[in-house]
Amino acid sequence: MKRFRPYRISQEIRDQYADVQIEISDFIYPYFVTEGENVKQAIPSMSGIYRFSIDELLRDMEELTVVGIDKVLLFGVIDDASKDERGSAGFSPENIISRTVKAIKARFPQTLVFTDVCLCEYTSHGHCGLLHNHDVDNDSTLPLLAEMAYQHALAGADFVAPSAMMDGQVEAIRQRLDQEGLSTKILAYSAKYASAFYGPFRDAAGSAPSFGDRKTYQMDFRTKNQGLEEIAADVEEGADWIMVKPAMSYLDMLYRASQQFADYPLVAYQVSGEYSMLKNGAAQGFFNEERIFFESLTAIKRAGANYIISYYAKDFARL
Ligand code: PBG
Numbered sequence: 086m087k088r089f090r091p092y093r094i095s096q097e098i099r100d101q102y103a104d105v106q107i108e109i110s111d112f113i114y115p116y117f118v119t120e121g122e123n124v125k126q127a128i129p130s131m132s133g134i135y136r137f138s139i140d141e142l143l144r145d146m147e148e149l150t151v152v153g154i155d156k157v158l159l160f161g162v163i164d165d166a167s168k169d170e171r172g173s174a175g176f177s178p179e180n181i182i183s184r185t186v187k188a189i190k191a192r193f194p195q196t197l198v199f200t201d202v203c204l205c206e207y208t209s210h211g212h213c214g215l216l217h218n219h220d221v222d223n224d225s226t227l228p229l230l231a232e233m234a235y236q237h238a239l240a241g242a243d244f245v246a247p248s249a250m251m252d253g254q255v256e257a258i259r260q261r262l263d264q265e266g267l268s269t270k271i272l273a274y275s276a277k278y279a280s281a282f283y284g285p286f287r288d289a290a291g292s293a294p295s296f297g298d299r300k301t302y303q304m305d306f307r308t309k310n311q312g313l314e315e316i317a318a319d320v321e322e323g324a325d326w327i328m329v330k331p332a333m334s335y336l337d338m339l340y341r342a343s344q345q346f347a348d349y350p351l352v353a354y355q356v357s358g359e360y361s362m363l364k365n366g367a368a369q370g371f372f373n374e375e376r377i378f379f380e381s382l383t384a385i386k387r388a389g390a391n392y393i394i395s396y397y398a399k400d401f402a403r404l
Pocket of ligand 1: 201202203204205208248251282283284285286287299355356357358
């Protein structure tokens with residue numbers, strides 16, 4: 086008989102044998118930014134998460150810095166009246182994300198700023214690219230994504246993070262940044278699945294598609310190797326960091342990506358639905374909130390993620 090229980094006899098011994106450690110520096114904290122002043126609007130589908138105007142976001146970031154989180158990912162939320170077919174508000178020089186990046190960099194120069202690059206938050210139809218004959222057209226979307234990435238980079242973003250799942254988006258952005266002489270890095274949402282777990286986010290960002298779904302561009306979760314092919318393509322096109330999204334139901338893909346692309350920092354996105362599921366379950370008394378998040382975030386790290394985007398990051402760091 087092999088005895089395992091000696092590894093578990095006390096908290097200290099268990100700590101000694103723990104292979105996986107979560108560090109505060111692993112976390113990237115997502116923020117939803119909206120127009121106005123003094124806005125801190127609770128998001129009903131995501132308990133504990135808010136839409137902030139820039140001034141309030143800076144105030145919230147004080148807390149973030151205190152607990153040691155030094156990476157943020159920004160999403161823009163604009164009202165329907167400001168949206169159009171092309172998502173122009175997302176890539177105009179005065180777009181909300183560029184203004185936010187400048188404000189963050191002025192106040193928190195040490196914080197790494199990642200910006201989401203996608204059209205769905207800014208188009209009147211809520212799809213991630215331009216429409217043509219009622220479907221999302223790949224190639225005509227690329228210059229718009231490149232323009233958005235350029236604007237974010239110009240404002241001082243450290244990483245632009247294309248999430249539209251258009252083929253060639255990383256290459257288009259890389260070329261544009263090179264042309265402009267910008268050395269901004271690219272975090273590619275490489276293996277991004279068409280997932281029901283994004284439900285709460287679409288509420289939060291007002292980015293639900295007005296018709297159809299995202300299955301013609303986001304990945305089919307019934308595939309196995311395609312995710313690795315997507316990552317390989319992004320690496321080829323010039324991605325600096327790569328991502329698997331969602332995280333908790335895709336630990337196998339995280340593990341395989343970490344094995345096959347060991348040289349590339351791997352990011353896992355614990356998405357809105359994963360967050361809300363745990364958060365609401367805990368609120369209802371089904372499980373202990375701290376413990377359930379500790380366990381799920383550890384599993385994501387154990388599977389091979391180097392960084393984790395999580396709405397729980399601030400609470401986790403506080404504990
Ligand atoms: C698209 C984008 C989405 C998320 C991140 N970027 C929504 C989507 O693809 O439908 C989802 C994140 C989450 O659910 O937390 N800009």
